[in-house]
Amino acid sequence: MPVTDVAIDKIKDMIISGELAPGDRLPKEAELAQRLGLSRSSLREAVKALCLIRVLDVRQGDGTYVTSLEPNLLLDAMTFVVDFHRDDTVLDFLAVRRILEPAATALAALHMSDADIAELGTLLGELEDSPTVEALVANDLQFHRKIADGSGNPVLCSLLDSLSGPTARARIWRGLTQEGAVAKTREQHTAIYEAIAAREPELARSWATVHVAGVEQWLRNALGTADDPTVPDSDAEPAAEAS
Numbered sequence: 001m002p003v004t005d006v007a008i009d010k011i012k013d014m015i016i017s018g019e020l021a022p023g024d025r026l027p028k029e030a031e032l033a034q035r036l037g038l039s040r041s042s043l044r045e046a047v048k049a050l051c052l053i054r055v056l057d058v059r060q061g062d063g064t065y066v067t068s069l070e071p072n073l074l075l076d077a078m079t080f081v082v083d084f085h086r087d088d089t090v091l092d093f094l095a096v097r098r099i100l101e102p103a104a105t106a107l108a109a110l111h112m113s114d115a116d117i118a119e120l121g122t123l124l125g126e127l128e129d130s131p132t133v134e135a136l137v138a139n140d141l142q143f144h145r146k147i148a149d150g151s152g153n154p155v156l157c158s159l160l161d162s163l164s165g166p167t168a169r170a171r172i173w174r175g176l177t178q179e180g181a182v183a184k185t186r187e188q189h190t191a192i193y194e195a196i197a198a199r200e201p202e203l204a205r206s207w208a209t210v211h212v213a214g215v216e217q218w219l220r221n222a223l224g225t226a227d228d229p230t231v232p233d234s235d236a237e238p239a240a241e242a243s
Helices: 003-016 030-034 039-054 071-075 076-083 088-109 113-126 131-148 153-162 164-177 181-197 201-225
Strands: 057-061 062-067
Touching: 003 030, 003 039, 030 039, 030 153, 039 057, 071 131, 076 201, 088 131, 088 153, 088 181, 113 131, 113 181, 131 164, 131 181, 153 164, 181 201
Parallel strands: none
Antiparallel strands: 057 062
């Protein structure tokens, strides 16, 4: 393991063990390096990396502090990290989205307020005038963020937010290259909205699964990878009697 990774792990262990709590200031560089058995240069690189993913916060002239460690602070940096991955790695993120988003959608059907459902319907209505692919994807991100917020689980919402970057690029690519992708997105958004409005969590979950799986299966085909037997058929429709 690279020395910097060792340094990162040692600092993270101090946080996980409670030796460093949210809001605490780290010991001075020389002291901490000696305590952890690290060179000062390795420690500096570790601090930089942990600042990048918002675990630590360097305050000029004051010191380095552990952040609040709130879910949104820790998870939104995943979008940045994914920018350095190859396209086929995005499949892994889409697979995670396929697991998490249906769960959030089912929760939204149970917990979303009537006012928020009405706003979701307004977002859906904005897609009526033949939008560009970029406008469609921007609306898609808002639509799914609204549903994630409606789940009532901030950690789940933050996780889904962290997946938006790489999956948004895949969605734009799909919209530009796959015939009927825009119409299919509209149709599936409508089905998801109607299931949430009807307070049908399992039907909402099923439509969300089909919706996300469509992007994932398209990207697998585009990259020439083998089909994943766990990916549902995106052309299939959930049973109407689901509840």
